[in-house]
Amino acid sequence: xxxxxxxxxxxxxxxxxxxxxxxxxxxxxxxxxxxxxxxxxxxxxxxxxxxxxxxxxxxxxxxxxxxxxxxxxxxxxxxxxxxxxxxxxxxxxxxxxxxxxxxxxxxxxxxx
Amino acid sequence: xxxxxxxxxxxxxxxxxxxxxxxxxxxxxxxxxxxxxxxxxxxxxxxxxxxxxxxxxxxxxxxxxxxxxxxxxxxxxxxxxxxxxxxxxxxxxxxxxxxxxxxxxxxxxxxxxxx
Numbered sequence: 001x002x003x004x005x006x007x008x009x010x011x012x013x014x015x016x017x018x019x020x021x022x023x024x025x026x027x028x029x030x031x032x033x034x035x036x037x038x039x040x041x042x043x044x045x046x047x048x049x050x051x052x053x054x055x056x057x058x059x060x061x062x063x064x065x066x067x068x069x070x071x072x073x074x075x076x077x078x079x080x081x082x083x084x085x086x087x088x089x090x091x092x093x094x095x096x097x098x099x100x101x102x103x104x105x106x107x108x109x110x111x112x
Numbered sequence: 113x114x115x116x117x118x119x120x121x122x123x124x125x126x127x128x129x130x131x132x133x134x135x136x137x138x139x140x141x142x143x144x145x146x147x148x149x150x151x152x153x154x155x156x157x158x159x160x161x162x163x164x165x166x167x168x169x170x171x172x173x174x175x176x177x178x179x180x181x182x183x184x185x186x187x188x189x190x191x192x193x194x195x196x197x198x199x200x201x202x203x204x205x206x207x208x209x210x211x212x213x214x215x216x217x218x219x220x221x222x223x224x225x226x227x
Contacts, residue, residue: 043203
């Protein structure tokens with residue numbers, strides 16, 4: 001069945017460091033891909049999305065490129081801030097039902 | 113538009129009791145989803161509705177769980193004879209078919225604690 005695999009956390013970085021959170025997927029067909037963020041005490045918020053191969057999603061300095069050949073959708077940010085501390089979830093949307101399959105989440109902690 | 117709302121935000125109950133949660137989706141959204149999130153895990157799909165029709169249920173949804181969406185507006189998720197393993201965050205999300213992408217908007221969740 002469809003699945004999403006995310007790198008385990010926690011990831012601890014200093015402010016202004018480069019961030020990569022790896023995400024790979026297994027899916028039948030061509031799913032849409034998403035990154036959601038969950039700040040402490042808050043609900044899931046969409047961070048960025050991509051619908052087809054080679055699409056790049058971007059928002060708030062974060063980027064991810066839909067790579068069909070490697071079935072990946074890695075999240076990157078060039079310079080993280082303390083305010084980026086949160087849990088990040090990679091997800092795919094199953095064609096037809098559009099239900100989400102989530103990864104287990106990666107906790108990011110950014111130190112000043 | 114105030115987004116997806118859920119009620120209550122927190123529920124503490126004793127094992128064996130029944131609980132019901134409510135979700136109010138974004139008004140023009142015709143799809144509504146329920147997920148369950150346990151500590152340290154990503155949300156897991158439970159069920160979804162298109163308008164008032166329940167179109168898919170996960171194997172996670174045992175016969176103690178039931179969900180409804182009368183008139184295709186708000187939805188309720190009921191858990192009968194709760195067990196300690198039911199303790200989790202229950203998330204509701206909605207989306208619009210017209211959007212095509214299927215992007216879902218999530219509510220704040222209902223945290224259930226079964227003692």
